[in-house]
Amino acid sequence: MQYRADSAHNAPPDPEVMITLQPGESLQSAAARSGHDLSMPCGGQGRCGKCRVRFAENAPAPEGREGHFFSEAQLEAGWRLACTPRSAKEANVFLPPEVLVSSPHQIMMAGRGSQAHKTAPRVSKAFLSMNTPTADDSESDLLRIERAWHAAHPDRRKESLHVSLPLLQTLGARLRSQSFSGTAVVREGELLDFEEGDTADALYAVAFDLGTTTLAAALLDMRSGAVLASAAEMNPLITWGDDVISRITAAAGNSDTLKAMQAALLKKIARMLEAMAGEAGIALQHIYEIAFAGNTTMEHLLCGVDPAPLGQVPFVSAFSRSHRYAARHFGLPVHSEAECHVFPVIGGFVGGDTVAALLATDFDAGDGIRLLMDAGTNGELVLAHGDRLWAASTAAGPAFEGARISRGMRAARGAVEGVLFRENTVSLAVIGGGVPRGICGSGLIDLCGEMLRTGVLDKSGCMCSPEDGAPFPKSRLRYDRQGGVEFVLYSSESGDITVTQQDIRELQLGTAALRAGMTLLLRTAGLSPEDLDVLFIAGGFGSYIRMEHACRIGLIPEGLAPERVCIAGNAALSGVKWASVSTEACALADSLARRVMHIDLSTVPDFAETFVLATLFPDTEPDTL
Numbered sequence: 210m211q212y213r214a215d216s217a218h219n220a221p222p223d224p225e226v227m228i229t230l231q232p233g234e235s236l237q238s239a240a241a242r243s244g245h246d247l248s249m250p251c252g253g254q255g256r257c258g259k260c261r262v263r264f265a266e267n268a269p270a271p272e273g274r275e276g277h278f279f280s281e282a283q284l285e286a287g288w289r290l291a292c293t294p295r296s297a298k299e300a301n302v303f304l305p306p307e308v309l310v311s312s313p314h315q316i317m318m319a320g321r322g323s324q325a326h327k328t329a330p331r332v333s334k335a336f337l338s339m340n341t342p343t344a345d346d347s348e349s350d351l352l353r354i355e356r357a358w359h360a361a362h363p364d365r366r367k368e369s370l371h372v373s374l375p376l377l378q379t380l381g382a383r384l385r386s387q388s389f390s391g392t393a394v395v396r397e398g399e400l401l402d403f404e405e406g407d408t409a410d411a412l413y414a415v416a417f418d419l420g421t422t423t424l425a426a427a428l429l430d431m432r433s434g435a436v437l438a439s440a441a442e443m444n445p446l447i448t449w450g451d452d453v454i455s456r457i458t459a460a461a462g463n464s465d466t467l468k469a470m471q472a473a474l475l476k477k478i479a480r481m482l483e484a485m486a487g488e489a490g491i492a493l494q495h496i497y498e499i500a501f502a503g504n505t506t507m508e509h510l511l512c513g514v515d516p517a518p519l520g521q522v523p524f525v526s527a528f529s530r531s532h533r534y535a536a537r538h539f540g541l542p543v544h545s546e547a548e549c550h551v552f553p554v555i556g557g558f559v560g561g562d563t564v565a566a567l568l569a570t571d572f573d574a575g576d577g578i579r580l581l582m583d584a585g586t587n588g589e590l591v592l593a594h595g596d597r598l599w600a601a602s603t604a605a606g607p608a609f610e611g612a613r614i615s616r617g618m619r620a621a622r623g624a625v626e627g628v629l630f631r632e633n634t635v636s637l638a639v640i641g642g643g644v645p646r647g648i649c650g651s652g653l654i655d656l657c658g659e660m661l662r663t664g665v666l667d668k669s670g671c672m673c674s675p676e677d678g679a680p681f682p683k684s685r686l687r688y689d690r691q692g693g694v695e696f697v698l699y700s701s702e703s704g705d706i707t708v709t710q711q712d713i714r715e716l717q718l719g720t721a722a723l724r725a726g727m728t729l730l731l732r733t734a735g736l737s738p739e740d741l742d743v744l745f746i747a748g749g750f751g752s753y754i755r756m757e758h759a760c761r762i763g764l765i766p767e768g769l770a771p772e773r774v775c776i777a778g779n780a781a782l783s784g785v786k787w788a789s790v791s792t793e794a795c796a797l798a799d800s801l802a803r804r805v806m807h808i809d810l811s812t813v814p815d816f817a818e819t820f821v822l823a824t825l826f827p828d829t830e831p832d833t834l
């Protein structure tokens with residue numbers, strides 16, 4: 210992370226995209242017609258103020274909350290919300306990069322355990338060169354293949370091959386046209402294909418981590434487990450909201466929307482498959498296994514299952530065990546007999562991505578009292594003590610991903626990801642190094658930590674009152690248009706980037722949800738935060754935060770030595786990668802999901818009191834600059 214004084218960010222801004230809006234057309238439709246998906250963080254409810262676009266001409270009259278989100282000057286300049294329903298005249302409209310789903314973004318791909326695990330693939334291949342039948346050797350085609358298969362795989366002599374009816378109907382002709390030689394593809398005793406030529410070395414699997422915000426994937430050699438290519442994209446479901454509740458609300462009881470969401474997701478997955486195959490120089494039909502791990506909602510939407518019951522008490526998922534479907538049911542461009550393996554979920558909102566993170570961190574195999582925390586849009590926690598496992602989810606809110614923050618944004622180009630008060634100025638680390646456009650979760654934590662460190666913020670989360678002539682950094686405080694206090698992070702002629710008191714409250718609530726969740730989960734096991742031996746922080750977010758400030762705001766329990774905090778990176782992707790090439794990992798994932806006891810924190814005694822107490826930042830003595 211490279212910090213620069215706020216006056217030194219002078220790279221040219223990223224170019225905006227311009228589209229033409231037809232009379233009566235919605236901005237979303239006009240953008241889609243031009244090949245762009247718009248990010249709609251609040252699902253187009255007009256609540257977040259993030260879908261900002263600028264009319265070059267014919268700007269319609271401001272409506273709804275546009276007067277709240279934009280200054281007079283901005284309204285005058287044509288700024289409006291893309292989600293406001295209106296009938297506008299024909300106009301050219303500029304779409305800034307932060308409103309485009311496709312704009313470059315920072316996605317954590319590396320994770321703990323990426324390399325360490327052994328493979329045990331479900332699918333095997335062998336090139337078989339067989340004798341043609343004669344009067345003395347007239348056994349059936351399938352037995353002939355089976356005999357050659359056993360010769361190639363002596364360890365599988367007990368395995369009888371079976372075959373699907375469609376393959377059986379064409380097998381004889383294929384054997385003869387290939388002069389009884391070719392590559393047998395076998396999955397757990399089932400002959401999937403008899404490919405022309407020797408393709409025994411071409412045996413691939415793909416692993417997908419379906420995050421709420423991002424999709425990350427890896428293409429692997431099933432025999433060695435080596436990663437041949439990887440891909441990362443924004444989750445296209447952002448168009449229906451940036452948190453799972455917005456998406457559940459959009460899909461609940463609405464089969465057309467549910468189908469549209471599944472189609473958008475599968476289309477993106479297909480594109481990622483094609484991109485990875487192209488990068489690795491492999492044929493898509495040599496991909497035989499795709500493993501998916503996502504939070505519970507994402508797995509429902511992938512499968513086209515109505516997630517409505519997840520949106521209301523008692524938050525019941527449609528499935529909990531892992532399940533397998535033919536990839537052709539999803540229309541994915543891989544081998545026609547490839548299977549999709551969808552990870553098991555633990556319960557409620559604790560989904561397959563958490564199970565995958567447990568796999569990657571060998572969570573079950575470690576010693577001592579271990580806690581895994583994934584601080585995404587929803588916070589997931591898993592505790593291990595002895596041979597027992599407990600899990601819970603907390604409504605951490607999307608502040609850690611820059612959402613519901615007035616100038617918040619995802620960890621994309623232009624996002625402030627680090628803040629340092631030094632030499633009487635604010636130094637910023639900006640993703641991509643250019644002009645700051647907003648602040649992402651790690652930047653907000655850094656700022657909050659710096660404000661606590663210097664006494665700009667007290668332990669209750671209140672900013673000081675602005676005072677004339679106050680020294681730095683209090684000199685950066687001022688009153689906003691509504692009379693609230695805000696901190697000026699970055700000033701420029703095109704507008705300031707500020708962090709408001711309400712933004713601090715959002716972060717405080719998210720942190721409190723995780724702190725309270727940890728305390729209550731530990732209490733359920735008869736433990737307290739001081740008993741913790743290891744804290745794993747999973748998810749991309751954990752890899753970008755400064756430990757010092759994560760402790761200062763209470764995200765990491767007080768007194769936990771830094772060497773006992775383990776940054777696990779994208780552990781979910783690491784876990785699902787392992788499962789894509791190992792039957793043992795799949796079995797372990799199922800067993801872990803079954804063993805973890807899911808706790809609904811809202812039913813734990815003292816939930817409300819613990820949460821309220823956790824909203825206070827830990828005691829820290831402000832120090833000097």
Ligand code: FES
Nearest residue numbers: 251255258260292
């Ligand atoms: S205000 Fe338009 S998507 Fe939130």
